[in-house]
Amino acid sequence: MAYPEHTSIADAIxxxxxxxSHRVKWSRNRKANxxxxxxxDALSFRExxxxxxxxxxxxxxxxxxxxxxDQRARSLEVA
Known part of the structure; x- marks a missing residue:
């Protein structure tokens, strides 16, 4: 679970x-969201x-x- 304990996956959504669900037209905005x-960290990749x-x-x-x-890779290098 990536989100805080007091938050649910529904809250993140x-x-x-x-x-x-996956049954949507994947617009650019939906992918970006x-x-x-x-x-x-509102949602894990696994979720x-x-x-x-x-x-x-x-x-x-x-x-x-x-x-x-690229931004994520740079942040991982620093950590």
Whole structure:
């Protein structure tokens, strides 16, 4: 669980305007919201993967599309 104990996955979905299931048209905004939620630790990658049927490579493509993967790699190098 990536989010704080007092927060549920439903709260994270509402706060980040995430779809409730994988059965949606994946617009640019929806992809960006999922990437942002994972990077803000509101949702773990595992939860996003299970909820939206994402593969690791698909999520990495979304990260690259929104310029987040390089930022994450740099933050991991510093830590």
């Amino acid at each position: 509402k706060r980040y305007h995430l779809p409730e 999922v990437v942002r939620a994972v990077h803000d 996003a993967r299970d909820l939206y049927l994402l593969s690791q490579s698909e999520f990495e493509q979304w990260e690259q599309q929104f310029g987040v993967s």
